[in-house]
Amino acid sequence: MARKVINTTHAANRYDILSQTPENYNRDNYFLRELQEKVNADWPYRPNRVDIEFENAWGKQTYSPIEVVIQSVRSEKGTEISDDYKKIVFRDILERRFVIGSRFRFGDFFGQRGVEDVNVTDRNIWMGINMNTTNMTSAMVVERCNGVLGSIYTDPETGLSTRHYEPVIFPQTLNASSLLYRNSITQEDADVVAIVQTNEFTRQYFVNQRFILGYGAERKQVYRIKSIHDFYSSITSIDSSVEKSQGLTRIYLEITETDPRDDYEHKIAAQSVGSPIIVDTIDTEDKEYCIQFSSPKPVPAYLGSTPITFIPILVSGEETLSDVPFELNLSLANLPAGVNLSQYVEVEQSNSAFIVKKKRAYLGGDLTMKWRVAAAHSPTGEQLEFEMQLGMGAYS
Amino acid sequence: MDYYEYDQYNNFNRFSNIDGIEAKIIEHLIHSKTKYANTIWQLLKYPSKEALWQEVPTEKERMALVEGAVSSLEESETKEKRLFCKPFSDDAIKDECSVLCFYIGEIYPVDATQSVVSLIAEIATHNHINLVSGEADFVAHPEVTNPNDYYYTDNDVPVVQYKSRESLLLKCVLAELNGLFIDGVGYIQFNTHQQVDGRNVASKVSMSVYDGRSFFGHKIQFNILMSGISENPAIGR
Numbered sequence: 001m002a003r004k005v006i007n008t009t010h011a012a013n014r015y016d017i018l019s020q021t022p023e024n025y026n027r028d029n030y031f032l033r034e035l036q037e038k039v040n041a042d043w044p045y046r047p048n049r050v051d052i053e054f055e056n057a058w059g060k061q062t063y064s065p066i067e068v069v070i071q072s073v074r075s076e077k078g079t080e081i082s083d084d085y086k087k088i089v090f091r092d093i094l095e096r097r098f099v100i101g102s103r104f105r106f107g108d109f110f111g112q113r114g115v116e117d118v119n120v121t122d123r124n125i126w127m128g129i130n131m132n133t134t135n136m137t138s139a140m141v142v143e144r145c146n147g148v149l150g151s152i153y154t155d156p157e158t159g160l161s162t163r164h165y166e167p168v169i170f171p172q173t174l175n176a177s178s179l180l181y182r183n184s185i186t187q188e189d190a191d192v193v194a195i196v197q198t199n200e201f202t203r204q205y206f207v208n209q210r211f212i213l214g215y216g217a218e219r220k221q222v223y224r225i226k227s228i229h230d231f232y233s234s235i236t237s238i239d240s241s242v243e244k245s246q247g248l249t250r251i252y253l254e255i256t257e258t259d260p261r262d263d264y265e266h267k268i269a270a271q272s273v274g275s276p277i278i279v280d281t282i283d284t285e286d287k288e289y290c291i292q293f294s295s296p297k298p299v300p301a302y303l304g305s306t307p308i309t310f311i312p313i314l315v316s317g318e319e320t321l322s323d324v325p326f327e328l329n330l331s332l333a334n335l336p337a338g339v340n341l342s343q344y345v346e347v348e349q350s351n352s353a354f355i356v357k358k359k360r361a362y363l364g365g366d367l368t369m370k371w372r373v374a375a376a377h378s379p380t381g382e383q384l385e386f387e388m389q390l391g392m393g394a395y396s
Numbered sequence: 397m398d399y400y401e402y403d404q405y406n407n408f409n410r411f412s413n414i415d416g417i418e419a420k421i422i423e424h425l426i427h428s429k430t431k432y433a434n435t436i437w438q439l440l441k442y443p444s445k446e447a448l449w450q451e452v453p454t455e456k457e458r459m460a461l462v463e464g465a466v467s468s469l470e471e472s473e474t475k476e477k478r479l480f481c482k483p484f485s486d487d488a489i490k491d492e493c494s495v496l497c498f499y500i501g502e503i504y505p506v507d508a509t510q511s512v513v514s515l516i517a518e519i520a521t522h523n524h525i526n527l528v529s530g531e532a533d534f535v536a537h538p539e540v541t542n543p544n545d546y547y548y549t550d551n552d553v554p555v556v557q558y559k560s561r562e563s564l565l566l567k568c569v570l571a572e573l574n575g576l577f578i579d580g581v582g583y584i585q586f587n588t589h590q591q592v593d594g595r596n597v598a599s600k601v602s603m604s605v606y607d608g609r610s611f612f613g614h615k616i617q618f619n620i621l622m623s624g625i626s627e628n629p630a631i632g633r
Binding site (some may be wrong): 212220256257258259260272301333334335336339343344360361362363365393 | 397443444445449450488491492493522524525530531532533535536537555557558584609610
């Protein structure tokens with residue numbers, strides 16, 4: 001009878017030689033070492049070996065290449081379940097980088113679209129939903145993310161907001177709630193389930209948060225969160241830090257009414273709380289430019305009774321372009337013709353600073369600030385324009 | 397009381413024009429250019445916080461908001477309707493909006509020739525959009541400004557900064573319709589008190605419109621004294 005092979009050389013106490021699963025992952029274990037050598041030897045001959053990308057920082061959606069074997073997932077009876085599920089086999093049998101919730105990016109290898117037609121960012125993102133951590137070899141079942149959840153992410157440091165799109169799995173099978181289940185008609189609940197990675201963005205989701213899903217933009221359809229189940233962690237731990245709480249979050253949504261501020265173009269639904277300042281970045285062929293403010297920090301969403309000193313800076317990636325002169329143009333929404341804007345708001349400019357002062361509350365809408373870099377001073381040689389809105393009323 | 401035959405009883409309390417009340421009120425609202433009518437239409441058409449700063453809807457735009465109205469305007473699907481002659485419409489709740497509904501509530505016969513007909517106006521507003529900015533300040537619209545006793549330190553002239561959309565709608569519906577004379581029906585009144593069979597039949601406003609989800613609103617009960625005696629069995633088709 002074959003016995004387990006246990007290296008007792010460095011065993012400090014008897015717990016080190018407990019014959020429990022998981023397997024003894026000691027690299028000196030000659031069986032494992034030889035298994036790795038066998039995998040390495042077989043690796044070049046495996047037919048379904050492909051280069052894919054893995055998310056190299058949790059939640060950041062930046063990807064690095066990795067070579068893996070991709071297999072289809074089969075049920076116990078041997079039938080393929082769905083091509084939305086794949087099994088990724090790693091070459092390193094002790095692969096430790098990936099846990100449930102890890103994301104991979106790969107597109108159609110032999111599919112309808114040729115590789116040259118597919119933009120890298122258009123490729124599908126797949127999320128780990130099952131990982132056998134006690135097998136001798138390392139593999140993970142991933143499910144294709146079939147949608148995105150768009151939300152606003154506010155940088156606490158700058159006060160400026162960006163649009164964030166989180167890959168999400170909307171499960172296709174309806175299980176017990178499907179129409180013909182058990183041959184009797186059960187009414188399908190209109191709830192939507194969404195599965196996302198638990199990360200710094202999805203941890204900010206809140207009950208009643210509103211989302212535009214899928215083709216909802218065309219249909220003008222908005223969903224709101226009914227409940228969030230974010231306790232599915234990849235490890236058993238009470239540590240709730242972002243690093244430790246890697247796993248999956250399950251979100252239940254229901255359909256809700258549309259808001260006049262819903263942004264269908266960008267698929268970002270309005271929230272009933274908060275008033276984020278979104279400034280679009282300008283993409284040129286090789287660089288992207290955005291505006292930031294060295295003052296105030298963070299930028300407030302409202303112009304209150306105290307004047308605000310704005311010092312705009314032009315930023316390209318991580319790099320700050322100094323000495324770029326800005327011009328500021330103000331306008332008020334719904335201001336009747338013939339009424340002068342200067343009765344409500346006033347700007348004083350000294351060097352690169354713009355002191356914006358509210359002279360009287362304005363109820364008709366937001367203050368639009370257009371920051372402009374003239375073509376003569378622009379790094380691209382063309383005029384750059386950034387637009388943002390500030391509230392002007394006492395209540396907003 | 398003498399004994400009557402069917403022919404006689406059948407002549408009493410015929411309410412021959414009761415079936416046109418809602419349409420006549422809606423027609424009135426479409427054509428009315430009073431401040432209150434304008435505000436009602438602004439609130440129905442614009443769900444934004446700055447609704448009162450938007451253009452007053454034209455007659456064509458008003459028509460487009462009425463249930464069933466045929467309009468040449470684009471975007472007049474059922475879900476964009478805001479004015480109904482039924483208690484509530486689930487078509488409208490696709491959007492965060494305000495809706496107005498007219499319908500006949502109860503009828504209390506006083507005697508053989510007179511009845512109190514209660515006309516119900518229901519208004520409902522989505523809770524997300526209830527806050528609207530005040531319609532004016534002394535600079536932009538000095539003619540309609542609502543002065544405010546409270547002194548805002550950052551403001552030269554204190555004005556009402558925000559209002560409850562629902563309260564505003566309530567005020568405007570009452571102001572626009574109370575005392576309105578409808579052909580063949582009578583005066584719509586928000587004041588009638590009648591003792592009928594010991595019951596107090598009174599006009600009232602109650603906040604009873606609530607869909608248990610996102611909308612809330614008021615039910616306004618107007619009373620109309622109606623009669624209608626007819627010996628013509630064909631009347632009131």
